[in-house]
Amino acid sequence: MALTRLPEQAGPSSWDSLPETDPDDPTVSPVVEVSPVVEVSPVAVGGDLIPATLVGAYRRGIFPWPAGDPVVARDMSRRFGAAVADGRIPNLSPDRPATLDLPWWCPDPRGVLPVGAVHMSRSLRKRLRTCGWTTTVDQAFSEVVRGCHRDDEYAWITPGLVDAYVELHLLGWAHSIEVWDGDELVGGLFGVFVGGVCMAESMFHTHTDASKVAMVDCDARFGQAGGRLIDVQIVTAHTRSMGAVEIPRRSFLTILREARDAELRLVCDRLPVSRLVQSEAGTS
Known part of the structure; x- marks a missing residue:
């Protein structure tokens, strides 16, 4: 399955009116100078969630993170209005x-997981060897996105964003990794694939370790296809435990610019997760 689409296939973008800053120029912000505390400020607001706007953003290393809760929205207005x-x-x-x-x-900094550098704990390797699970690609995209939705004040996957990601998926930009226990979907992740960079958006699980298995599987399939980097946006305790690190935004944007037009093809067959530890036997 081809993972890339030509930029022009997405159509005109709301970002076309803003210049794309050269990440190698140290005299300017990698995107746009917005406040004295650039790293905690949005780089833009408004617009829409049509495919052209989303693809234009992701190709610049920018992603939407809506304020799904009214309290959060009011706080955003107070801080950045x-x-x-x-x-x-x-x-x-x-x-x-x-x-x-x-x-x-x-x-800034940007949380990333270099392809091939995913960390598997002893317990996770045991899970992979013994659980009998399998993984697929793009077999249940909508279900994975909805599985990642949260009903609390930190919910950012709004109904509008669910619809937008489903449309991106239908156009070939967004993809999912599913984890199955027999015929039961027990975990997965989804993201937007921009050439050699996977913009991993969210993960979910209903069985212990299933989201971690999805990440390990994504790393393996994406690496085999020639991918360079998995973007996790912000490093959390969970992603750090799996090998995520922080790099300067300028470095991330440089890699993205180099890799975003790469042509990759991902193996989509249903595969056993046990394969992911066949070369790890005896390690800790």
Whole structure:
């Protein structure tokens, strides 16, 4: 299965009006200078979630992280409203008043998992050897996205974003890894694949370790296809335990620019997860 689509296939983008900053130029911010605390500020607000806007963002290393809860939205407005009003944070919807319920982010530093560097604990390797699970690609994309949805104040996968990612999937930009216990979907992850960089958006599990298995499987399949980097955006305790590290945003954008037009093909067959530890026997 081909993982890449030509940029022009997505259509005109809301990002076309903003210059793409050269990440190798140390005199400017890698995206846009928005405040004295660049790393915690959105790089833009507004716009829409049509495929062209999403693809244009991901190709620049930018991703949507909506304020799904009204309390969070009010806090966003309090913190960044002035910067939006005076133009320090660009508004992708100049024809209407800007709101901060659709902010776009490009954090610095950036959390990444170099392909081939995923860490498997002793217990995870045991799980892989003995659970009997299998994995697939793109067999249950909508179910995986909905499995990643959370019903709390940190929920960012809004219904509109679910629909947007499903549309990206139908167009060949977004993909999922599914973990199966027989015919039961027990975990998975989804993301947007931009050439040699996998923008991993979210994971879920209903059985212990199933989300970790999805990440290990993604690393193996993506690496086999020639992928370079799995983007996890922000390093958490969970992703750090699996080998995620922080790199400067400038470094991330440089790698993305080098790799985003690569043509990759991913093996999509249903495969046993036990294969992922066949070469790991005896290690700890």
